[in-house]
Structures are given as C-alpha cells and as structure tokens.
Amino acid sequence: MAHGPATLADGWRAYISRWVFTTNHKDIGTLYLWFSFAMFLMGGAFAMVIRAELFQPGMQLIRPEFFNQMTTMHGLVMVFGAIMPAFVGLANWMIPLMIGAPDMALPRMNNLSFWILPFAFAILTSTLFMEGGGPNFGWTFYAPLSTTYAPESVNFFIFAIHIMGASSIMGSINIIATVMNMRAPGMTYMKMPLFVWTWVITAFLLVAVMPVLAGAVTMMLMDINFGTSFFDAAGGGDPVLFQHVFWFFGHPEVYIIILPAFGVVSQIIPTFSRKPLFGYSSMVYATAAIAFLSFVVWAHHMFTVGMPIAGELYFMYATMLIAVPTGVKVFNWITTMYKGSLTFETPMLFSIAFVILFTFGGFTGLMLSIAAADMQYHDTYFVVAHFHYVMVAGAVFSGTAAIYYWLPKWCGKMYNETMGQVQFWVAFIGFNIAFMPQHFLGLAGMPRRYADYGLQFADWNMVSSIGAFIYGGAQIMLLYNVIATIRNGKPTTEEKTWEGAEGLEWTVPSPAPYHTFAKPPEFK
Amino acid sequence: MLKRAQALFLSLLSLVVLLPIAGSALAESPASQLNMPQGVTEVSQAAYDIHMIMIWVCTVIGVGVFGFMFYVMYAHRKSRGAVAENFHEHLGVELLWTIVPTIILIVMAFPATTALLKVYDTDNPDIEIKITGYQWKWQYEYLGEGVKFMSELRTSDDEVYGREPKGEHYLREVTEPLVLPVGKKIRFLVTGNDVIHSWWVPDFGVKRDAVPGLFTAGWAKTDKPGTYVGECTELCGQGHAFMPVVVEVKEQAEYDAWLANKKAEAVEYASTIGKEWTAEELMAKGEGVYLQSCAGCHQADGGGIPGVFPAIKGSPIALGPQIGHIAVLIDGVPGSAMQSFADQLSEVNIAAVIHYQRNAWGNDVGDVTQPIDVLNYKQSK
Numbered sequence: 082m083a084h085g086p087a088t089l090a091d092g093w094r095a096y097i098s099r100w101v102f103t104t105n106h107k108d109i110g111t112l113y114l115w116f117s118f119a120m121f122l123m124g125g126a127f128a129m130v131i132r133a134e135l136f137q138p139g140m141q142l143i144r145p146e147f148f149n150q151m152t153t154m155h156g157l158v159m160v161f162g163a164i165m166p167a168f169v170g171l172a173n174w175m176i177p178l179m180i181g182a183p184d185m186a187l188p189r190m191n192n193l194s195f196w197i198l199p200f201a202f203a204i205l206t207s208t209l210f211m212e213g214g215g216p217n218f219g220w221t222f223y224a225p226l227s228t229t230y231a232p233e234s235v236n237f238f239i240f241a242i243h244i245m246g247a248s249s250i251m252g253s254i255n256i257i258a259t260v261m262n263m264r265a266p267g268m269t270y271m272k273m274p275l276f277v278w279t280w281v282i283t284a285f286l287l288v289a290v291m292p293v294l295a296g297a298v299t300m301m302l303m304d305i306n307f308g309t310s311f312f313d314a315a316g317g318g319d320p321v322l323f324q325h326v327f328w329f330f331g332h333p334e335v336y337i338i339i340l341p342a343f344g345v346v347s348q349i350i351p352t353f354s355r356k357p358l359f360g361y362s363s364m365v366y367a368t369a370a371i372a373f374l375s376f377v378v379w380a381h382h383m384f385t386v387g388m389p390i391a392g393e394l395y396f397m398y399a400t401m402l403i404a405v406p407t408g409v410k411v412f413n414w415i416t417t418m419y420k421g422s423l424t425f426e427t428p429m430l431f432s433i434a435f436v437i438l439f440t441f442g443g444f445t446g447l448m449l450s451i452a453a454a455d456m457q458y459h460d461t462y463f464v465v466a467h468f469h470y471v472m473v474a475g476a477v478f479s480g481t482a483a484i485y486y487w488l489p490k491w492c493g494k495m496y497n498e499t500m501g502q503v504q505f506w507v508a509f510i511g512f513n514i515a516f517m518p519q520h521f522l523g524l525a526g527m528p529r530r531y532a533d534y535g536l537q538f539a540d541w542n543m544v545s546s547i548g549a550f551i552y553g554g555a556q557i558m559l560l561y562n563v564i565a566t567i568r569n570g571k572p573t574t575e576e577k578t579w580e581g582a583e584g585l586e587w588t589v590p591s592p593a594p595y596h597t598f599a600k601p602p603e604f605k
Numbered sequence: 606m607l608k609r610a611q612a613l614f615l616s617l618l619s620l621v622v623l624l625p626i627a628g629s630a631l632a633e634s635p636a637s638q639l640n641m642p643q644g645v646t647e648v649s650q651a652a653y654d655i656h657m658i659m660i661w662v663c664t665v666i667g668v669g670v671f672g673f674m675f676y677v678m679y680a681h682r683k684s685r686g687a688v689a690e691n692f693h694e695h696l697g698v699e700l701l702w703t704i705v706p707t708i709i710l711i712v713m714a715f716p717a718t719t720a721l722l723k724v725y726d727t728d729n730p731d732i733e734i735k736i737t738g739y740q741w742k743w744q745y746e747y748l749g750e751g752v753k754f755m756s757e758l759r760t761s762d763d764e765v766y767g768r769e770p771k772g773e774h775y776l777r778e779v780t781e782p783l784v785l786p787v788g789k790k791i792r793f794l795v796t797g798n799d800v801i802h803s804w805w806v807p808d809f810g811v812k813r814d815a816v817p818g819l820f821t822a823g824w825a826k827t828d829k830p831g832t833y834v835g836e837c838t839e840l841c842g843q844g845h846a847f848m849p850v851v852v853e854v855k856e857q858a859e860y861d862a863w864l865a866n867k868k869a870e871a872v873e874y875a876s877t878i879g880k881e882w883t884a885e886e887l888m889a890k891g892e893g894v895y896l897q898s899c900a901g902c903h904q905a906d907g908g909g910i911p912g913v914f915p916a917i918k919g920s921p922i923a924l925g926p927q928i929g930h931i932a933v934l935i936d937g938v939p940g941s942a943m944q945s946f947a948d949q950l951s952e953v954n955i956a957a958v959i960h961y962q963r964n965a966w967g968n969d970v971g972d973v974t975q976p977i978d979v980l981n982y983k984q985s986k
Contacts, residue, residue, distance in 0.1 A: 138771060138775060138776075139764070139765055139766065139767050139771060140765050140766055140767075141767060144843070145843040145844070145845070145846065145847070146843040146910075149840070149842070149843060149845070211912070212911055212912030212913075213910070213911075213912035213913040214913070217842075217843075218840065219840045223800075223801055223839070223840070225799070225800050225801075225817065226800040226801065226840065226841065226842060229799075229800075229941070229942070230740075230799065230800050230842065230942045232912070232913055233912060313818075314816075314817050314818020314819065315817075315818065315939075319818070319819075320801060320816050320817060320818065320819075321816060321819065354681075354689065355683070355689040356689040356690065356691065356693070357691065357693040358693060359692075359693050359694070360693070360694060360695075360699050361693065361694075362694075363699050363703075385803060385812050385813060385814050385821075385838075386814045386816065386821070387813065387814060387816070387819060387820075387821030387822070390721065390722070390725045393721060393725075394718060394721065397714075397717060397718075397721065398714060401710045401713070401714065401717075402710065404706060404710060405703060405706050405707055405710070408702065408703075408706045409699070409702060409703055411670065412670075412698075412702045415670065415673060415674045415677065416698070417693075418674070418677045418678065418681065419673075419677050419681065420681055420687075420689070420690040420692075421677075421681055421687070421689045421690075422681065422682075422683040422687045422688055422689040423677075423678060423681050423682045423683055423687065424682070424683045424684070425678075425682075433674075433678070436674070437671065437674070440667070440670065440671075441667070444663035444666075444667060447659065447663065448656065448659045448660070448663065451655055451656075451659060451713075451717045451720070452717070452721045452724075453648075453651055453652050453655050453717060453720030453721045453723070453724050454641075454652050454655050454656045454659065454720070456648075456652060456724060456810060456811075456812045457641055457649075457652045457656070457807060457810060457812065459803075459812060459838065460803060460812075460838040460839060461838065521638070521639045521640075524638070524639065524640050524641045525638035525639070525640075525642075526638075526642070526807045526835075526836065527836075528805070528836045528837070528838040528845075528846075529838075530840045530845060531836075531845065531846040532843075532845070532846045533765060533776060533846045533847070534776065534846065535775055535776045535777050535834075536771065536773075536775050537638065581689075
C-alpha cells in the first residue's frame with residue numbers, strides 16, 4: 082500500500098475521508114495538534130473574559146454566575162482539551178520517528194482515541210448554552226457544590242469527562258505498546274530519546290489515574306441521579322472523600338502534563354548546545370521518581386480541610402521531597418548547556434524560558450508544601466500564580482518550543498526566525514506581567530475564583546489583566562507564524578534541520594514522508 | 606529584520622517597567638501590599654516566619670542557579686567562538702546535587718514542623734465559637750452564651766454593579782462583625798451548612814474549611830484590638846466573592862458590654878414571637894428579609910432563574926396551604942439548593958418573609974402568617 086494521502090485535488094470527499102478514517106500516526110498527530118490548538122484558543126478566550134471582568138473592581142461585563150462558568154471551563158478546556166491532546170499529538174508524530182517504527186502499534190485505536198475527543202468537547206461546550214448554564218464549580222468540581230448544588234448540565238459534564246478519560250487511556254496504551262514492541266533494532270530502553278522515556282512514564286501514570294477520575298465522576302453521577310450518598314454527610318457519606326479521590330487523580334495529572342514537557346526540552350537544549358544531554362540516566366531515574374512521588378502526595382492540596390496532624394506532616398514531608406528529583410532535572414539541563422556551543426533560535430529561547438520560569442514555579446511549589454505557610458497561601462492567587470508558572474511556562478512554553486523545533490520536519494518549510502523570536506519575547510513578557518503580580522495579590526489576601534474584589538487589590542489586577550491580553554496576543558502570533566510557515570515558509574528538504582540535532586527523526590527527509598521506516602533503521 | 610525585533614523588545618521591556626508605576630499612580634485605592642501580613646497572632650507570626658525563611662532559601666538557591674545559567678549563556682555561546690565539549694556524565698556532581706538539596710530539605714523540615722504544631726495547638730480555649738458557612742454568609746454562635754447571629758455582606762448591589770460609587774470598605778463590610786476580646790484564647794469550630802466554604806482571617810493565620818457534616822478547629826489569641834478582615838476561600842457558588850469575614854477585637858470591658866447587650870436583645874426578641882403582627886408590619890419586614898436572604902437565588906422580582914432556581918411568583922407552594930410553605934423554609938428541600946432556614950432566620954423573619962412571598966408580585970393569597978405559627982411548626986417536629 083504505497084499510495085500517498087488524499088489531497089484536496091482528489092476532491093472533498095476523498096480529502097475528508099482521509100482525515101476521518103486515517104490510521105497514519107502523522108495524520109493523527111496533526112489532528113491532535115490542530116484540535117488542541119483550537120481548544121487552546123477557546124480556553125484562552127475564556128481566560129480573556131475572566132481577566133476583562135477582573136480588570137477593575139465591581140462587576141462590569143458578566144454576572145458572578147457566568148464568571149464561575151468561565152473559570153471552570155477555562156481550567157477544564159486547558160487541561161483536558163489543550164495541553165493533554167497537544168502532547169499526545171507530539172507523541173503520535175514523534176515517537177514512531179524517534180524509535181524508528183513505521184507507525185503506532187494500534188493504529189485503529191489511535192484513530193478512535195482522537196475522534197471521540199471532539200465529541201467530548203462539543204458536549205462540554207454545549208452546556209454553556211443549556212438552561213442553568215455550564216459547570217460552575219471549578220475545574221476541581223468539589224462536592225457537594227458539583228452534586229446537590231450543581232446545574233442540571235452536570236450530567237453532560239460527567240459524560241464528557243468519561244469520554245476524555247477513555248480517549249486518554251487508549252492513547253496511553255497505544256504509546257506503551259508502541260514503545261515496548263516497535264523500537265528499532267539496537268535501541269535499548271536506556272538509549273531511547275528522553276521524550277520517549279517521559280512519555281512512557283506519563284502513559285503509565287495516565288492508565289493508573291484516569292480510572293480514578295472516572296470513579297469520582299461516576300460516584301457524582303450516582304449521588305445526583307440515583308440517591309446514593311458518597312459525598313453527602315447527611316446520608317453517611319463524606320464531602321472530603323471526594324477531595325481525596327479527586328486529588329489522587331489530580332496530583333499525578335499535573336505530572337502527566339509536565340513530564341512530556343520535560344521530555345521536549347531535554348531534546349531541544351542538547352540540540353542548541355551542540356552537546357549531549359548531561360546525566361541521561363539520572364534524568365530517567367528522576368522522571369520515574371517524580372512519577373512515583375506523584376501518587377503519595379495528593380493531600381497537600383487539602384491542608385486546610387482538617388486532617389489529623391500526622392497526615393499533614395506526612396504529606397508535607399513527602400511533598401518537599403519532590404524538590405530533589407525536580408532539582409536534578411534542572412541542574413542537568415543547565416549542565417548540558419555548560420561548555421556547549423550555544424545558539425538561541427526560537428525553540429531554544431522557549432526552552433530556556435521554560436527552565437527559568439518552571440524553576441521559579443518550583444520555588445513557589447516548595448513554599449506551598451510547607452503546611453503552616455500553606456494555611457495562608459491556600460486557595461489564593463498565590464496558588465494561581467504558582468500553577469500557571471509550572472503549567473503555562475511549563476507545558477505551553479515547551480509545547481511552543483516543540484512546534485518551532487519540529488515544524489520544519491512536519492511540513493518541510495522553515496519558519497521565519499525573526500517572527501519566531503518576536504513571538505517569544507511578546508509571550509515571555511506578557512506571561513510575566515500577567516502572572517508575577519498574582520503572587521503579590523495572593524500574599525496580600527486575594528482568594529482565587531473571585532468574581533469581584535476589594536479596592537486594595539485593584540492595581541495588581543489591572544496589571545495582570547494587561548499582561549494576560551499581551552500573552553493572549555502572543556498566541557495569535559503563534560497561529561499566524563505556523564500558518565505563514567505552512568503556506569509561504571522557505572522550503573527546506575535537508576534531513577537534519579538543526580546543526581546539533583541528534584536522533585532518528587533527523588535521518589528522514591523533510592517534510593517527513595507519509596510512510597517512514599517501512600524497513601527498521603539500524604540504530605547504534 | 607533583527608533590528609526591528611530588538612526595537613520591539615525594548616519597547617515591550619519599557620512597558621514592563623512602566624506598567625506597575627503607572628498602575629499605582631492611577632489608583633486611588635489603599636497602598637498595594639506585596640507580602641504576606643505578619644498578623645496579630647502567634648499562628649500568623651509562625652506562618653510569616655516560615656514563609657520568609659522559605660523565600661530566602663529559594664532566593665539564595667535561585668541566585669546561584671540562575672546566575673550560573675546566565676553566565677553559561679553568556680560565556681559559552683557559539684557567536685563568541687565557543688566549541689562544544691562532549692562530556693555528559695559525572696557521578697560526583699550528580700550525587701552532590703541530589704544529596705545537598707536533600708539535606709537542605711531535612712533542615713527546613715524542623716521549623717516547618719514547629720510552625721505546624723503551633724497551628725494545631727487548639728487545646729484549652731477560653732472561648733469557643735461555632736462558625737457555620739452558609740450560601741453566602743457566616744453564622745457565629747458563642748457556645749454556652751446563647752448568642753448567635755448572621756454576618757452578611759453590607760455592600761449594596763448598586764455599588765457592585767457600578768450604579769453607585771464604591772465605598773471605602775467595598776466588599777470588606779458586614780452587617781454584624783464577629784466580636785472577640787483581647788488576650789483570650791479563642792477556638793473556632795468551623796462547619797458548613799450547604800456546600801464547602803472556608804473561613805479565613807489572614808491576620809490571625811486561621812484558614813479552616815467549612816465542610817458540611819464535619820468540624821475543623823482553629824485558634825487565635827491576640828493582644829491587639831482592631832478590625833480584621835478576611836474572606837471565604839473555597840468556591841461556594843455565585844456569592845463566593847461576596848461573603849467577607851470581619852472580626853472586631855475589643856478590650857475585655859467593651860467585649861463584656863457587647864455580649865451583655867446581645868443577650869438582652871435575645872430576651873427582648875423572645876417577647877415578640879407571641880405578639881400578633883399586622884399584615885402591613887409583616888409585609889414591610891418581609892421585603893427586607895426577602896431581599897437579604899432569598900433574592901440571591903429567587904431574584905428580587907420572585908421570578909427565579911429558569912432551570913436553576915424556581916420562581917416564587919405564581920408557584921404552587923406560595924399559593925398553596927400555609928403549612929406547606931412554612932415546611933419548605935423550616936425543612937428545606939432535600940437534594941436541592943433550597944436549604945433549611947430554621948437556624949438562619951428568626952421565627953419573626955420567617956413569618957414575615959412567608960407573608961411577603963404569598964402577597965407580593967401578584968401572589969394574592971391574602972392570609973397572614975404569624976411568628977407563633979412558625980414556632981408551632983418547629984415544635985411539632
């Protein structure tokens with residue numbers, strides 16, 4: 082079957098059939114990436130509504146009820162719609178190329194795992210137009226606000242979460258099966274590119290915790306519709322149980338988001354340092370250690386919920402420990418750059434910004450782990466600032482780096498370096514104006530998820546909103562850069578786009594042919 | 606091309622520098638605070654101290670790590686002729702940067718543990734106060750004193766929606782603050798009535814979740830009289846941002862006088878339950894109660910929000926038998942957002958608001974609901 086993919090020249094029917102029925106890892110990767118970008122823009126639009134309302138004290142644009150829907154949908158869409166599918170898209174595109182496999186191990190399941198996602202998000206988004214509005218209980222959907230007191234659309238929300246979970250589990254099984262069975266001869270586990278390693282570990286995390294999330298929302302479904310009382314104290318249940326179950330999923334979830342990002346920068350920094358990654362095996366062990374620790378620290382999200390002191394102490398100590406493997410990774414990245422031959426193309430700029438901002442978010446994370454201080458930080462803007470430093474500067478910056486880094490391989494065109502660098506600086510500066518002041522707001526006492534606030538918080542909220550608008554503009558620039566590259570970019574056919582790049586993906590032509598590695602490559 | 610990028614970068618950089626300055630010059634608001642408050646209790650001081658320790662530890666590590674990183678980015682760039690070396694492992698340094706952070710963390714665990722023990726030291730209080738979170742207000746009950754009251758936001762909707770200028774204490778003012786004496790150890794027992802709330806006073810360092818069906822404990826003891834403002838810090842619905850905490854700490858004598866006054870009020874109130882109220886009195890009182898306690902969901906015009914909160918205007922309950930209407934307010938509607946108001950509103954207020962609902966916006970039942978009817982229903986249960 083050596084036919085090429087259908088193009089528009091073959092007619093609309095053939096073209097649409099190609100994308101709907103495709104089992105090709107590159108096509109599915111592309112679908113994932115475009116879908117996640119669309120969700121990223123939608124989640125970003127929700128964030129713009131939030132920041133516009135918070136520009137000044139008082140309610141100007143929307144009602145508090147709708148504000149809560151915006152914060153909830155922003156979180157859900159960004160986590161489940163933008164970041165996770167983006168990294169699954171990168172995995173689809175790059176893992177077969179990196180390990181020398183012709184495709185993913187389970188191509189039909191691959192198709193299914195993507196194509197149920199648009200339905201999940203269509204269902205989720207449609208709740209905004211339903212009577213009573215969409216989910217308004219925060220992306221953490223604590224019971225009983227999300228059960229007894231939820232709008233009726235909560236059942237659609239639960240269904241959407243179930244579909245997303247099924248999609249993630251299928252995607253993860255596929256990645257695990259591919260990496261375990263389809264590596265090129267000679268590529269032992271400890272020779273795999275780090276991006277592949279971080280994704281394998283992430284996939285195991287996903288398979289482990291997505292069912293827990295499914296369990297949590299199923300218990301909600303039962304409480305709402307079938308008269309059970311899992312989370313209702315009046316019926317013998319416990320609202321705090323919900324938080325334990327949710328965070329047993331939720332904490333590994335944040336590592337699910339960040340580990341592939343670690344993998345991306347671990348590919349890019351060596352390339353532009355022209356020097357191999359420092360401490361490869363310690364990077365692998367550190368990733369595994371972080372993944373393990375992520376299962377045993379969940380209740381640090383619940384320090385104010387009234388746990389016994391023994392529990393608080395245990396979760397505090399365990400959480401502090403995460404700083405050790407995370408520190409190892411940061412030191413390794415910096416030492417990779419040490420005595421290299423550095424250049425600063427756009428992917429490298431985003432990767433360096435990732436290291437700096439993620440480390441900054443790590444510092445605030447360490448502060449948050451100290452339970453006594455967390456009593457003051459908890460559920461304030463300090464937490465919002467913290468997790469945007471690790472999630473946005475972590476996942477989104479590294480995702481953007483990955484796009485610039487592999488775009489020439491995907492489409493055979495080179496992006497405009499000036500435009501890329503301009504976009505980087507706008508994003509970097511906008512991000513910091515948006516989120517740095519939120520640390521001050523939180524320390525000064527502004528709780529998160531507030532539709533309105535006292536006058537003492539007015540200054541920094543205005544600054545933060547301006548930064549958020551700049552950062553939002555940077556994403557439009559990214560979209561422009563990608564489209565401009567695909568349409569009018571300078572063609573590049575060389576296999577190795579970057580001087581210092583290493584790995585099998587740089588041994589195939591650019592753009593990567595529809596079918597690669599029909600014969601396994603030799604890997605030394 | 607690159608020149609243009611640099612020019613853009615510089616103009617953006619100047620924006621970053623100028624924005625905060627411009628921001629603070631424009632605002633007439635109180636000075637922006639940048640750091641955690643030290644507060645007025647041992648617990649808040651302990652939180653502040655460990656917070657500052659962490660900030661300095663992180664700053665020192667950050668300056669070291671980022672300093673080295675920026676040096677590398679300057680010194681080993683290709684444009685300065687740097688040639689890459691090929692090393693990629695060194696067991697010594699890798700062990701070093703695993704062990705040294707571990708030791709730092711172990712050292713930091715000691716003050717962190719001490720501070721947490723202080724937070725949990727809730728034994729032997731002088732005064733106990735039960736705090737109940739409601740959508741969207743706080744109830745304070747002085748255990749053993751027979752004093753109990755609701756504390757709600759006093760800022761008007763007109764200020765929130767910009768129809769009136771915002772006052773100095775915008776969203777930081779309540780109908781009735783919690784009043785505490787200086788120098789006494791006070792234990793807060795926090796719980797929730799409907800959804801989870803969280804009671805936070807930054808200056809006390811007390812943040813405890815108000816979980817329905819559970820009690821969480823916190824404590825405070827301060828020697829500084831004054832007014833301390835806090836917030837609800839757990840998302841609890843549309844009124845989340847509109848249920849501030851205000852605490853007034855008074856000298857002992859002032860506190861005693863205040864408490865005696867509250868007790869006298871309670872006695873005086875008891876005498877009004879038996880009184881026969883006229884329809885006009887109830888209507889006037891009922892409207893105020895309705896706007897304060899019901900309109901948040903059922904709306905000021907009784908129309909509700911379709912699909913979320915049912916209308917009272919024309920509803921079968923408001924137009925049906927009086928006893929059924931009383932039952933809804935006293936018992937709530939299980940499995941819905943309609944909570945029991947038995948502990949939130951007095952019998953007089955419940956009677957008044959029922960009368961109002963049955964006779965406003967075109968509802969015209971015409972009967973009169975007396976406080977004694979409400980009391981009888983309560984006692985019959």
